Amino acid sequence: MSTIPAAPDDAVRACVDDGRAAFLDDLAEWLRIPSVSADPDRSADVRRSAEWLVAKLTATGFPVAEIWDTPGAPAVFADWPSGDPDAPTVLVYGHHDVQPADRADGWHSDPFVPEEREGRLYARGAADDKGQVLFHTLGVRAHLAATGRTSPAVNLKLIVEGEEESGSPHFSALLRERAERLACDAVLVSDTGMWSREVPTVCTGMRGLVDCQIDLYGPDQDIHSGSFGGAVPNPATEAARLAAGLHDEARRVTLPGFYDDVVELTPHERELFAELPFDEESWLRTAHSYAPLGEAGHTTLERIWARPTAEVNGISGGYQGPGGKTIVPASAQLKLSFRLVAGQDTEKVQQAVREWAAHSVPDGIRHEVTFWGATRPCLTPLGHPALRSVVRSMERAFGRKVRFTREGGSGPAADLQDVLGVPVLFLGVSVPSDGWHAPNEKVELDLLTKGVETAAYLWGDLAEHWRA
């Protein structure tokens, strides 16, 4: 990869500066739509968000911009042909749905009333993922302005789904159904972050996800713990035993066969990770946490990027009010998520969860396992030429050397790779402190502008170097 970043383009810079205020107004307008895909009461808002995006892409110049319905929330598709018969086709991926957010969870302002404070825009979805989808509108305008073109140097397609935060349950089917219109030479996922504002990076892989709920039923009603406790199974105890039994003392996941297919890190990859300026103290601050803890034998970066994990997202059962209540509760509930890495198969993991739960729950406890969705892991080939274009474009925008990371989160990148049969690249300008899925999610406005610039450089670079 290049070690000296290429110089920025004045025409791109000027166009980005001119369009910035209108772009931010657009983003704020979109963020006001609470497109929470996990909440059935918000389904009309998710549709409104899709309609808003179609209108915005049409206004940007995309000759094709339309809603694609699914059995769940709608996706948005757009297409802007280059006109050049040799131009490669790039499909940008993002999502317009957002995580749930409740002001009472600790937000300093309404999560769905964007507020700009000290160069940051605070709102649910500001970074994940509306900001990083929308920067392509100004990006492509700057690309055209700087090159004098009336259509992009690449055939530019966008697919922006509406169920990413719910595990993309219908996305794979949509991809298969619409594969012809989605046909492309590469996918650019615009839904990740970078190392820090000082160390721009390109992500080369995402973890997969299997998440589920396990409901446990014991007595038909809450019963007296003095009269019956200690002699019948307690579903809260069994929920705890399931959750606790997910890890051994070395904090390795105990699910049978969980590590069997894991593609282990090479020594070179471990070195690349180790070269990053990782400071555990400041990382912990970003994590709002007070100590590292994870799988023995691995660094924190390896744990979050390249190791599969199991996490308890929620647990509940029995009395939750003030004081004590001496009962054996009637039921309990566990919400679990598993992050997967290259080599692991989501269906195999789901089957392992089913068998493990059935094997672990004692007689007298009825249980049900419900899966919310499954996302496959994904890994980009480090040597792919299109990756060079992404790195060069970022280096021009940021004026710094670009390094490599992975993303611990999950997206449907693997489905795009598998169904469309093309490499998947990542472009993201969010930073770890942006608070994805947390209260007070924000995006840093100067970094968002660098994202616009990177997108503006990328299409020309790809068209020039793709088949060189």
Add this chain to the structure above:
Amino acid sequence: MSTIPAAPDDAVRACVDDGRAAFLDDLAEWLRIPSVSADPDRSADVRRSAEWLVAKLTATGFPVAEIWDTPGAPAVFADWPSGDPDAPTVLVYGHHDVQPADRADGWHSDPFVPEEREGRLYARGAADDKGQVLFHTLGVRAHLAATGRTSPAVNLKLIVEGEEESGSPHFSALLRERAERLACDAVLVSDTGMWSREVPTVCTGMRGLVDCQIDLYGPDQDIHSGSFGGAVPNPATEAARLAAGLHDEARRVTLPGFYDDVVELTPHERELFAELPFDEESWLRTAHSYAPLGEAGHTTLERIWARPTAEVNGISGGYQGPGGKTIVPASAQLKLSFRLVAGQDTEKVQQAVREWAAHSVPDGIRHEVTFWGATRPCLTPLGHPALRSVVRSMERAFGRKVRFTREGGSGPAADLQDVLGVPVLFLGVSVPSDGWHAPNEKVELDLLTKGVETAAYLWGDLAEHWRA
């Protein structure tokens, strides 16, 4: 013990029959007062319940009936001297507070609007403990009517506390402070049950109780499980590990030292337990449960009566709403209770819980242990002469041989025994299906009448045989 029950007394029966309707009206009136001691919003109702009882005891004939304030909920004290200088003094113990109850938990009628259906009275507190306190009002009237006395054959005292369902936090101090006025020769605890309507029994011991809440704090806010999961401690996982770690695979409690001081059952006591007509299928139905599960090497009766246990009363942490949310939660909470048996010390167990929690929780998780109260275990000497009086009186009322049980639940019996330095006896006519602490708590009205009759015989029998 006698094997042929003594004949009933016609005068007692007639008085009980005459007074039954008014007695049930009284009980229904008292049950309408929602004296939930665990709920701070109900403190006025708990006081109203105490005031109601004072008025009722005064109307019954007790020359002394008064409210005793505590730093928590008020208790009620009453005293009716015999007039006979040789008469023994008996202190009846009960409680006027009740467990929380919410109609939404599965009640078929309002828990605080008593409803009579098929010979049963449904209401929170019908059996635990208002019905079993109140039967002494008609009991003592029947005793006087049958014997022609104007005061009881024993010096009769009552102490009815208002915080039993909250672990009696101030009862021990109250006993010490008022020990002179409470002075007696024996305590009769009127807050237990019997084997079944066909097998009347006398309880000879109650388990103790230590209950607590453990709050666990991890990240300062919910964080993204993809970005941070697997590399920082998760308080929901740690709550589960604590709860799950309370038992080993043999379902023995793992708390260090927990069994050290336990008074083990003698072979004779195990035989007495084994002689009871225990049917596991029907017991499971009473427990609303589907399989037995408990400490290896012990029968179900041993597990609930004579073995110490640990129970998860409640567990919570993280996302509880519909669908999934891929977070590491900021906090989690455990509500635990430990039942103790003779020999175990509540303070030692509390200290063991504190040390176990501190030892078990990893770096990066802050925890707090809050104890709700502590009740000591209690065991009555099987050969005590006063026990013979209780057994004889029950046999007269029920016309059947009376057997021995223990009570798995907890009460302040041990404090009464220790502070007042006297033996503690138990008289209860509730049956296991009465649903203590559960929705649709009820009392069987014919058994409640047998309780009245037993109380009517008891004072004469005790006066006659006490020092014989």
